[in-house]
Structures are given as structure tokens and as C-alpha cells.
Amino acid sequence: MPYIVCVEECDGRWIAHVPDLPGCYASHDQRERAVQAIPLAVDNYIEWCEGSGIHISGLAGPMIVAEVIRAWEFEDGKMVHAFFASDRPSVLEDEIPEYRSLLSASHADLVRTMETVEAVDIQRPIGPSGRSIAEGLLQLGDYEQWYLDRFGFAATPDQLPEEPFQRLSFIRQHHIDILPELAARKGVVTIAGETWSARKILRVTLWRERELAAQYQKIARHSV
DSSP, X not given: OOEEEEEEEETTEEEEEOTTSTTOEEEESSHHHHHHTHHHHHHXXXXXXXXXXXXXXXXXXXXXXXXXXXXXXXXXXXXXXXXXXXXXXXXXXXXXXHHHHHHHHHHHHHHHHHHHSOHHHHSSOBTTTTBOHHHHHHHHHHHHHHHHHTTTOOOOGGGSOSSHHHHHHHHHHHHHHTHHHHHHOOSOEEETTEEEOHHHHHHHHHHHHHHHHHHHHHHHHHHO
16 A cells, blocks of 8 residues: 655755654655655664564555645744644544654654763754754754644743753653643644644654754764
């Protein structure tokens, strides 16, 4: 049976998502190259799940590109994340354990990566953006807080640790803890020009973290 691929433009790149595999993505400056990279991304994702003790059903080809959405700005330069048709269905109760495992495994990957990065590298500006690893971790945590706040489930701000990685880990545990409540929220909300659902929150959270972990894994390999 063919599997669906949805593509969005974001931050000057094209991101191809596989809705049936939350957090499975491929990115490239060119849309066609992002789509072409999906079969390998699927293989790597399935291998990652197996290595993390997560059982998922494999996908058989061919793939079908169901939606392509270009980026747009709502206001003040804010880029809007795509809302795909596959984001609309409510998260089912029997999906919660899998999402909990995916959120835990994704964060564990980032933890292992951070253990290999030398302390001196945390504050050093890297890449074209000049952003440090610490700043990237802080931004990732702020993103996840913001996503959860679309449904009123963000962690209480005065509970958040100051240290970026501890802050991110606190937010992730909070996210895992409130999964049943998040899944119970049916339908969608549109705030500041952007439409959200519980399923979209989970898709974007996993994609953002897995992408950042991959970037930092490259840095870790070069610092050895």
C-alpha cells in the first residue's frame, strides 16, 4: 500500500514528512531532493525505532506526495507551520503509548549526543546562524512550550530551570505527562493565523528535536 508524504517550505528549506511515522522527515534546499530522500529516511527511522525498542509497522512503496505547502508570513516575520490534512484526525487513546515512546526515545538521543559534546563547545557560535548549542537547546524548549500553549498545556513558567538542557528536559517530561489530556482535546485551534491540532504538535515537536539532534551529532563527531 502506498504511503503518504507531505511537504512544507520552512526557514528557506523544504521539509518532507511521513505522517504515518511521526518525526520521520527529510530536508533539502530543493523540494524534489527532499522528497527523493524520503525512502532512505524511512529506512533509517524504522532502524532507529527498532534500536529504541519501539515496534512499528513497516511501509511499502510507492510513496505518494499528498500535499505541498509553501511557507508564508503571518505578521512580524513569523513563519507559519503547514497544517496538513493528516494533522486533523484526533490522537487515539491507543496511540498514546507509541507517542510517549517516541518522545522519550527522541529526547534520549539528544541526551546521548550532548554527553559527547565538549563543554567548551556549548557556548561557542556555530554554523551560518552564529547560534550556540546552548541557544539552540533553549530555542527548542521554547518552541515546545509554545506548541503546547496552543491548547493551554504549557508548563508553568516559574517551574522551568534556567539551564537550557535541564529546561528542555523538564518541558519534555511535562509533555509526556500531559499526553492523555492533549490527546483528549479534539478538533483544531487557529491562533495568530496558524492552525494546530494535537497530532500536529507531536509531529512538529518530534521533527524539530530529531533535526537538532542530527545537527549536534555532526558537531560531536567533528570535535572528537
